[in-house]
Amino acid sequence: MTLSTPQRIALFAVLALAMVATRFHHFAVPDASWAVFFIAGFYLRGSARWAFPLLMALAVVVDIVVITGQGLDFWSHYCVSPAYWMLLPAYAALWCGGSWLRSRYAGIGFATLGRLVLALVVAATLCYLVSNGSFYWLSPVVAERSLAGWFKNLGDWYLSFVGTTVAYVGIAAAIHAVATLAQPAPVRAER
DSSP: OOOOHHHHHHHHHHHHHHHHHHHTTSSSOOOOHHHHHHHHHHHTGGGHHHHHHHHHHHHHHHHHHHHHHTTOOGGGSTTOSGGGGGHHHHHHHHHHHHHHHHHTOOSSSHHHHHHHHHHHHHHHHHHHHHHHHHHHHHOTTOSSOOHHHHHHHHHHHHHHHHHHHHHHHHHHHHHHHHHHHHSOOOOOOOO
């Protein structure tokens, strides 16, 4: 499954639109950013030099627009701290998970499903540990830091963030499976 340049650009546009629509929280649906980076890692694996930085820039621009649109200063917002920059390695973990899955993709089947679950859970967990951990340990919002406090914080939010990501990627995987199965079988030449 190789995508042409126009297909890559179209897919990038769809993913970017999904991220913008959900990151703005206009439609009362959870943020799809984590899933977008995982899915982009799978489909745009060979385009990481341009696609990953553009998605990162888009995420930052949306955050700036949302925060300043509320009349707040971006740099003094609750969610923006030195930890904000840790979103780069956090989202890279998701991209790498999708990319790893793509490098082992051999078509639809139970082995692929197993690799999808493994890659997604590991990548989303790493993303969560980096993003949540950096916020907890680096943000001035957390007054009294402790290992017990961090573990409680992890437990409070982990399933929500990872579950949302799994749901969006599950939808994308279902669409992928239907599109793949709907393609006509290749014609074999007679000898």
